[in-house]
Amino acid sequence: MRIIDTFDEKQIIREMEDIGVHPKGIPLMLKKAINRVVKIEGVDIRQALIMKQEMLSVGGDASVSKGVMDLSAKRTDVLLIGSMKQYDGLIERLNGQPFGLSHISNQLRDMFSNYNKENFDLNCGKHCLRLSKRTYVMGILNVTPDSFADGGLYNDVEHAVLHAKQMVEDGADIIDVGGESTRPGAEKVTVKEELKRVRPVIERLVNEISVPISIDTYKSQVAKVCLDLGCHLVNDISGLRFSPEMKEIVAEYDVPVIIMHIKGTPRDMQKAPRYKCVISEITSYFKDRIAEALDSGIKRDKIIIDPGIGFGKTTSHNLEIIKRLREFKSLGYPILIGTSRKSLIGNVLDLPIEERLEGTAATVALSIMNGANIIRVHDVREMVRVAKMTDAIRLGVAYEDTKSG
Numbered sequence: 001m002r003i004i005d006t007f008d009e010k011q012i013i014r015e016m017e018d019i020g021v022h023p024k025g026i027p028l029m030l031k032k033a034i035n036r037v038v039k040i041e042g043v044d045i046r047q048a049l050i051m052k053q054e055m056l057s058v059g060g061d062a063s064v065s066k067g068v069m070d071l072s073a074k075r076t077d078v079l080l081i082g083s084m085k086q087y088d089g090l091i092e093r094l095n096g097q098p099f100g101l102s103h104i105s106n107q108l109r110d111m112f113s114n115y116n117k118e119n120f121d122l123n124c125g126k127h128c129l130r131l132s133k134r135t136y137v138m139g140i141l142n143v144t145p146d147s148f149a150d151g152g153l154y155n156d157v158e159h160a161v162l163h164a165k166q167m168v169e170d171g172a173d174i175i176d177v178g179g180e181s182t183r184p185g186a187e188k189v190t191v192k193e194e195l196k197r198v199r200p201v202i203e204r205l206v207n208e209i210s211v212p213i214s215i216d217t218y219k220s221q222v223a224k225v226c227l228d229l230g231c232h233l234v235n236d237i238s239g240l241r242f243s244p245e246m247k248e249i250v251a252e253y254d255v256p257v258i259i260m261h262i263k264g265t266p267r268d269m270q271k272a273p274r275y276k277c278v279i280s281e282i283t284s285y286f287k288d289r290i291a292e293a294l295d296s297g298i299k300r301d302k303i304i305i306d307p308g309i310g311f312g313k314t315t316s317h318n319l320e321i322i323k324r325l326r327e328f329k330s331l332g333y334p335i336l337i338g339t340s341r342k343s344l345i346g347n348v349l350d351l352p353i354e355e356r357l358e359g360t361a362a363t364v365a366l367s368i369m370n371g372a373n374i375i376r377v378h379d380v381r382e383m384v385r386v387a388k389m390t391d392a393i394r395l396g397v398a399y400e401d402t403k404s405g
Contacts, residue, residue, distance in 0.1 A: 009030065009034060012033050013026060013030065016030075031084040031085040032084075032085045034083060035081075035083050036087065037079060038111075039078070039280075040077065041077045041280065043076055043077065043078050043104075045067075045071070045073055045074055045076060047099050048076050049064075050097060051094070051101070051104070052064055054090055055082060055090050057089075059082070059086050060080065060083070060087070062079065062081065063078070064076045064079075065077065087108065087112065091105050094108075110332075113332070114329065114332030117329075117332050118132045119132045120301075120334045120373060122301070122302075123256075123301075124232035124233055125255075127211070129173065131334050131373040134391050135391055136173040136374045137171060137173050137380060137384050138172065138174040138214065138374055138376040138377070139164070139174065139176065139377065139380045140178070140376060140377065140378050141163060141176060141177045141201070143178070143201050144179060144180060155197075160201045161204045161208060164177075164205055164209055168209050171381065171384035172211060172380045173212075174213070174214055174233075174374070175213050176215075176235055177198050177205070177215055177216060178216035178217070178235075179194040179197035179198035183266065184269060184310075186266045187267075191219055195221075195222055195225055198215065198226060199226075202226055202230070206229060212232035213231045213232055214231065214232065214233045214258070215234055216235040216237075217235075217236070218236050218238040218241075218243055219243050219246075220248075223249050227253045227255060233255050233257065233258070234255060234258070235260075236257060236259065238262060239259045239262065240293060247293055247297075248296060248297070250293075250298050250302070256302045256303070256304060257293070257303060258306050258336055259290065259293065259305055260305075260306040260311065261282045261285050261305075261308040261312075262308050262312050263275075269312035273312045273313055282308075286305050286328070303333050304333060304335070305328060305333045305335055306335070307328065307337065309321060309337060309338055310342045310344065315344045315348065318339075318342075319344065319348075322363055322367055323366075326371040335371055335373050335374070336372070336375070337372045337374075337376070338375070339364065339375075340360050340364075340375075340376065340383070341379075342356075344363075345359030345363065360377065361383065364377065364386050368391065368394060369394055
């Protein structure tokens with residue numbers, strides 16, 4: 001006798017196949033086997049009462065604040081608890097109801113569709129990253145004097161190019177070039193200085209490596225120059241906020257963009273960051289930033305989200321993000337995460353930067369299991385191995401079978 005993990009749909013299907021369930025019955029039974037808890041925040045009391053009634057009527061359950069039952073509250077958060085079959089019934093019953101419940105019905109339908117989405121193909125010029133096939137590895141190339149983990153190591157163009165080539169040989173799928181440190185407390189650099197650092201490196205790399213090149217910048221002027229040079233995607237720590245023209249540049253060049261969450265700026269982001277609920281607030285941030293990106297002409301299939309480990313978060317916040325990373329899947333976009341050598345590892349293990357390899361490996365493995373599609377790392381060779389092993393466990397197949405992606 002054992003309990004089956006109801007978050008692993010493929011495992012449930014395998015269990016049904018093993019006992020000989022008829023193929024036509026598997027999708028019907030699957031909806032009964034998969035259970036989800038959904039939180040909806042700030043619901044009008046009329047909506048809450050109807051939702052609770054309708055969820056109970058289809059056999060599920062709903063939790064609301066005690067103020068709903070004695071009518072002392074105007075709004076409440078709602079926790080819905082049920083199987084996917086019960087949610088199908090709820091969605092159908094809410095559709096056409098008053099008080100904006102039809103809108104909630106549509107949001108529930110879209111959220112479940114997003115959560116189950118796996119087919120992410122990211123076109124980067126001539127390159128196509130099939131993110132549903134395996135985890136992709138982004139190698140970090142900082143051409144800066146003051147980055148927290150490798151500042152000053154690759155200031156020389158030749159050393160930078162050689163390091164990029166080594167990362168590609170070690171298995172990097174993307175090289176992310178940055179010319180300004182965004183470590184906590186880092187000072188800003190001018191557009192001129194940033195371009196002076198990255199331009200000669202990118203000019204070499206576009207002709208000498210065979211993988212996509214990302215420009216790690218929040219400055220639209222820098223992004224434009226680098227895209228003209230041949231970069232394939234933009235990695236913006238500000239979530240397209242620090243430079244108003246960045247959205248238009250990304251849309252014009254039709255390249256993928258990584259929208260990262262940051263609370264504050266690199267200068268002040270670690271000064272006692274506070275959240276009421278870190279996952280909820282990051283999710284709301286992403287919804288706002290994605291809506292603006294889409295309104296600016298950026299295509300839906302060009303967006304990647306990054307919860308911003310270490311960017312305006314305490315160690316506890318960072319650990320919670322990794323643990324609950326799967327929740328961001330409800331937005332329907334590929335997830336990138338960068339934990340490599342960061343302070344949360346040093347704080348947990350009480351280790352200096354140069355001794356954080358094993359801690360990085362643990363965060364990478366758990367992030368992949370919890371939904372990450374791309375990992376951004378310094379130690380490419382080692383983390384490629386971690387990703388391969390984790391993918392073999394996650395996908396239930398030998399890694400050799402995933403190489404076609």
